[in-house]
Amino acid sequence: MTAPASAPDRPVFAILLMNLAVLVFTSMDGLIKYASDTYGYPTGELIFVRNLFAFIPLLSYMLVVEKRLRLGTTQPWGHFWRGVFGVSAMYCYFLSYKLLPLSDAIALGLSGPIFLTILSVPLLGEKVGWRRWSAVVVGFVGVVIMTRPGSGVFDPYALIPLAAAIFYALAMISIRKMSANEPPTTIVFYFTAFAMLASLITLPFGHFNPDLAWRMPSGGVEFGLLLLIGTMGGAAQIALTTAFRRASVSIVAPFDYMALVYGFLIGFLVFGESPDRYLITGGVVVVASGIYIIHRETVLARARRRKAALPSLPVVE
Template structure:
């Protein structure tokens, strides 16, 4: 092995470690945002929280839009229709998840949301024309079995409210598919901006009917924090995917269940049932296998 090859390998190893650390940080921040949303949703309407999440998230991404070629150049797009679809579906996902945090335990929502990568793989066939072999279809089937284990009677999640995180996961998977297409020509900051703008305007339509002025500075900070923290988490996750391949960093999204259980127990005394743990294990295992399979195919290619 030459010196140059050794140096390249060391750089790749450092980038992989950095990407993993950024992903773990991003997931931790996202769970913090979810916990804030759950806390505030106990006393405020979900639409109001979506407004704060979207509006103050824009403040975080704005410096990245102004950097380099400037705001006007980055907002010029020939794919406004697809931006609209991505923003609309993303807003529905945001509403579904925030409402789910109001009705269900934090860790239970996170566990059910892990079905999203499996749905994204399945949707890539009809929407993107990608090929999915029988091994990955089997993994997707096992993942759906895991969801059935979690929501079965006696499984701890057997209620109509379990449909909320599943709807959020489905729409989030649609978001992932549209982002795959948009990212071929659009910058990440541009995609995030159009989503934040649409989501903020949509939430504004509800505000005259649901607005409740935050009771004190703590609630103001909590609702503003939902937006700022969500924006920071998006940037951290973007950095993670920039530093290392998707197949390296994506499995660490599953650390969310650790943070979710810890925060849920510390603040609400919530613990998932055995059925939820078992079903979550099936979903996570299926997702990890699909990531492994995609990495193997990429190496062969």
């Protein structure tokens, strides 16, 4: 979301790319749930193959389209913390797909912008006005509706995608701090490498819990499934990055919430899930809150740019 607009604006093309990226990411999530449920692959191994095979489209894009590998960096610690937060988010997201209905996990995970707004105050020094705080409160109401505490049906596993959303927000803050000096593909490359290596930490877990033991694919179908998960993740990341280069954040970012629609459809068609009225209502509230937060951030960013050009203009938070 912080990629510089280095290419001419093509908003329609960017919207189509963003929808494609979200659809591919959501389909990948469905495959991850399928691999966990059907073949018993542990979360750590799925993170490994997701990032290992993501190098196929990522390196192809860097060599063919960008015509160079830009791997130099002046912010190794920035990449480290982006990796720690990003891998933590990925682990929680993947684990939630295994433990929860896909539509529930995706809907709760979409609360990331709410936590991003909250954390931007202490970590980025941003000033958040009453409009965005109001959107945050409304967003939390949506989360409460989805989790239904006190109704007798609260699932403690619902805390896992919420933890993923918090780690996602921390990862986005790390990217914001680096994006002024680091090309987007460089950030993606180092994160992919970090996540692949970090997932190896889970290898010994299988000695203590057989459910966490890594396993070799037993045939071409399983290997093809793992290969597809990784290549889909890498290709979707490239599409998303390109979308943000081709149009402004205010145009592209709201379409990230199409994941809720795609998640509901995949959950219903593939896994036989039927989201109840609480999940649908809460999901819509969270989406509306997130879109308004994006809108306000865009308005304020424009005001700050105008103020930089004309210092006499105030920026009202």
